[in-house]
Every structure is written in C-alpha cells, then in structure tokens.
Amino acid sequence: MALITLVAGARPNFMKIAPIIHQLLASMDSLPNLKYRLVHTGQHYDQKMSGDFFEQLHIPSPHVNLGAGGGSQAEQTAAVMLAFEKELIANRPALVIVVGDVTSTLACTITAKKLLIDVAHVEGGIRSGDMTMPEEINRIVTDSITDHFFTTSKLANDNLISSGVPQEKIHLVGNTMIDTLIANQPRFSRPEGEVFDRLEKRKYFVLTMHRPANVDQQEKLKAMIDAIMMVTASMPVIFPVHPRTATNMRELGISYPSLHMVDPLGYLEFNYLVENAFAVITDSGGITEEASVMNVPCLTLRDNTERPETITLGTNELVGTNPDNLKPFLQKLMKGEWKSYQGIPLWDGNAARRIVDKVIELYI
Template sequence: MLNITLVAGARPNFMKVAPIIHAIRHRKEAGEPIDYRLVHTGQHYDRKMSGDFFEQLEIPNPDSNLGAGGGSQAEQTAAIMIGFEKELGANRPDVVLVVGDVTSTLACSITSKKLLIPVVHVEGGIRSGDMSMPEEINRIVTDSITDHFFTTSELANENLQKSGVGEDRIHFVGNTMIDTLLHKMDQLTPPSEAYLRNLAPKSYFVLTMHRPANVDEEGKLKAMMEALIAGAGDYPIIFPVHPRTAKVLQKLGIKHERLHYADPLSYLEFNYLVKNAKAVITDSGGITEEASVMNVPCLTLRDNTERPETIALGTNELVGTDPSNLQPYLDRLKTGAWKEYQGIPLWDGKTAVRIVEKLQEIYG
C-alpha cells in the first residue's frame, strides 16, 4: 500500500492538491493499493475556507489541521514544523507531497526529510530571481532537499538541472492548478452580489493586489490606485480586497464611482469574474496562469515573475510596480491589440493523473 501525505497551507494549495486527490481516489476505487492523508497546516486562516470551499473542489475536509496560523514568519515556520512532526509520528507515510511555495511547503519539507521520509515537490523549479520575496527562499530551500520534482514548464526543468538535479528526478507533468480550472470551467458561478452578477461580459476590469511591495507603502498604493482609475477610462474596476489591504485603502480614503470594492470571493465566483472580464490586473502568480488559459488579458504589477511561460505563451504582460508604466498597456488593451493564448505544453487537465502514475512507479 502506497500511503501519501498531501500538505496544503493556503487556499491556492488546495486548488493544486484537489486534482491529485481525485486521481488517487480513482485508482483506489479501481482496486489499486494507494491511499492519502490530507494535512492542512492552518497557515492561512480564511473564513471562506468552510465546508463549502471543500465541496466546490469536491474534496473532503482535511484529515488534520495543525492550526499553525499567525505570528511572525519564524514563529509560523516553527509551529508548522512542531505540528507536522507530531502528525508524521502518528501517521507515517511512504512519501510527503508538498505544493507551491508557501511557508508550509518549506516547513513540512524540512520536517519530513529529518524524519527520513521522502519529499516530492509539485511546482518544483520555478524561480523569480527575487530574493526579497519569501516565496523565492521557500522554493530554493525546498528544492535543495526534495527527492523528486513535478514541474510545470521546461524552464523549471532547466533551473533544476542548473542546480545539479539529475534528470531522473525531474518529471515534467504540467500544472495541477489548471487541472482544477478546466474541471470546474462549466461550474463557474456569478457572484451573489447583484451589481457583480449583472456586469456585462468584457465591460470591466478585475483587480487583485496583496503583495507587501504594492500594498504596505501607503504612498505607493495611492499612486497605483490613482493610475489605475485614471487609465481605466469608462471601465469599472472590481477589486476583491484582502482585509489587510482594505484597512490601508480605508485609511487613504481611495474612492471613485468606477472603483468597486468586493469581499473576497469563492473560487467559482472569482474565476467567473475573471473569465468574463475585459482584463485582470494583478500581482498574483497563480491568477496569471488561470487568466492565460481562459484567454483573458493579464497585466502583472510586479518587476519579475516566476511564471515566464504566461508571458511567452499566455496572455500576461509584466507591467512592473511603477504606476507610470501602466498607461501604455491599458491603451493597448482598450484598442483590442492584446496577444492571444498560444497554449502551454501539458497544461491540459491531466497533470494529476501523470503525477500519481509516476508516484506509484517510484514508490509503489
């Protein structure tokens, strides 16, 4: 029996592990000797992560919640490691699977390796080159001790090879986030709020900002919001706001008749808005992937990206963090002169099946 512990610490992590759970269940129901245990570290407390959230992803509630949210990065890392060590002591698997680049990814990888349990990293090898981002440190440290890597792009493969990882440990499989998106595309749901529900397709922008570089400096945030409002023309801007960002925006008093703040939305509601938007403006990495596959123009408010395939083959452009850079991109967008999605290799909805097949081959 192959027993796999799946680790998730934040909402996007669950979207990445959900297809893997489905693939494991399918094989288990077919009589194959495989099972899993889902561990939520509790890194991000999110009131939207209720039973409804897991129902939308068609996965069960986690088998264990370590409740390790809050505190500084060091305190959180330590709390996750202590909790996960106890979890592994009580339920020792054959392999631990971590996804993405959050604190939980790093902490659970270290804990597993010290207990001599193999680690596989889904989304291994991606790099932004920006060491000011906690995620970049998490990626580098996790990949330095990972046993096998499941990668989303050829560039990720090259990054790992350059760091000395043998090709026999690198498995180019695609993107499980896109598995979830393609599986759920027909189930995307209009938001319940009347205004959002009644927006005409391609008549509005969706905005998300959460990175400290964009939202923690009040003057910088104010300048970016003013540039967005001025550059959007007649298009409304729909901004689902993280509570931390909402406090800063309230303090700054940033208001406009075309700027509409919204509470954080569910997965199905948010992607419905993105799919029908004129464009999405974001500092998130994952949203650039989803927008590209849905062929929705995407403007990234960052100076670097760990997902260059969304620029080369997707609909994403790297605008940067200087508000003065924004206008030319918005002008090009409004004239309809934006690039189309070219298709990214293996982002086909079958990534999780490839992952589970390979896990059985390696550890079964």
C-alpha cells in the same frame, strides 16, 4: 500499505492539490495498498481562504488540521514544523507531497526530510530570481532537499538541472492548477450582489493586489490605485480586497465611483469574473496562469515572474511596480492589440494523472 501524505496550507495549495486527491481516489479502487492522508496546516484559516475551497472543489475533509495559522513567518514556520512532526510520527508515510511555494511547503519539506521521509514537490523548479520574495526562498530551500520534482514547464526542468538535480528525479507533468480550472470551468457562477448583477461581459476589470510591496506602503498603494483608475476608462473595476488592504484603503480615503471593493470570493465566483472580464490587473502568479488559459488579457504589477511561459505563450505582460508604467499597456489593451493565448505544453487538464501514475510507479 503505501501511505501518501499531501500537504495544503494556503488558498493556492487547495487548487493545486484537489486534482491529485481526485486522481488518488480513483486509483485506490484498483490499488488497495494505496492510501492517502490530507494534512491542512491551517496557514490560511479564513473561511473564504480555506473552508469554501474544500466544498467548491469537492475535496474531502482533511484528516487533520494542524491549526498553525497566524503570527510572523518565523512563528508560522515553527508552528507548522512542530505540529507536522507529530503528525508524521503518528502516521508515517512513504512519501510527502508538497505543492507551491508557501510557508507550509517549506516547513513540511524540512520536517519530513529530517525524519528521513521522501518528499515530492509539485511546481518544483520555478524561479523569479527575486530574493526579496519569501516565496523564492521557500522554493529554493524546498528544491534543495526534495527527492522528486513534478514540474510545470521545460524552463523549470532547466532550472533544476542547472542546480545539480539529476534528470531522473525531474518529471514534467504540467500544471495541476489548470487541471482544477478546466474541471470546474462549467461550474463557474456569477457572485451574488447588486454590483455583480450590473456587470456586462468584457466591460469590466478584475483587480487583485496582495503583495506587501504593493499594498503595505500607503503612498505606493494610493499611487497605484490612482494610476489604475485613470486609465480604465470608467469601466467598473472589481477589487476583492484582503482585510489588511481594505484598512489601508479606508485610511487613505481612496474612493472612485467605478471602483468596487468587495469581500474575498470563492473559487467558482472569482474565476467567473476573470473568465468574463475585459482584463485582469494583478500581482498574483497563479492568476496569470488562469487568465492566460482563459485567454483574458493580464497585466502583472511586478518586476519579475516565476511563470515566464504566461508571457511568452500566454496573455500576461509584466507592467512592473511603477504606476507610471501602466498607461502604455492600457492604451494597447484599449486599442484591441493585446496578444492571444498560444497554448502552453501539457497544461491540458491531465497533470494530476501524470503525477499519480509516477507516484504509483515509484512507491507502490
């Protein structure tokens, strides 16, 4: 029997891992030796950040939840490693599949490799070049010891090759997050509530900010919100807010009639808002991918990106972290001069099938 262990820990992981699980389940019908085990590290334990995703994306319940949420990054890394080591000793797989670039990705990769278990990294090879981001450190360390890489773009392949990874370990498959988007797009649903009932298609913005550089420094947060509200032409701005950011907003007394701070939304509800928005303003990498494929203008509040294909072929532009940079981008948007989605190779909804086909070839 070949056991494949899949690791999910934070909200983006669930979107990336769901189609792989669905494809494994489909393949198990004809391959009785193929088994999988889903490990939820518990890195995100809020219901909206975790539980709802399993229900909405039709992911079977995890075989185990390691309960390693909370604490500093070092504490969380240690907690995941301690718990995952016990899991691997009790249920030793042929392969561990990790996704993305969160703390769980790094911690589980190190733990598996020290037990001499192969690791495959979904989204291997992406780089921002920004070592101030914990995610960049996670990517580099994970990729330095991984056995197989499932990549989203040729640029990711090039990054790996330039770091000395043999070509035969690199597999260009596409983007499993887009698999999830395409599969669930017909099920997107308007969130419940008076705020959402009043929204008109293409006449509101969706705003997300979560990176510490943008939300933890109160003066910078206020300057960014003020700049956004000055240039959004009184259109409603829907801002699903992390509790920590909400606290900072309240302490700063930030309030605008057209700014609607709402609780975090489920996957189907949030992407309904994105699909129908005039534009998205965000500091999230994953949202730039989804907005591009849905051909929704996207303004990224970062100085760099690990997903440059969303700029060259998608609808994304790097605004930067200086609030003064926003105005010319918004003026271009208001004039109807924004670029359209050009199509990114292999972002076609079939990445998980390519991944599972390669896993079967290598391990079954």
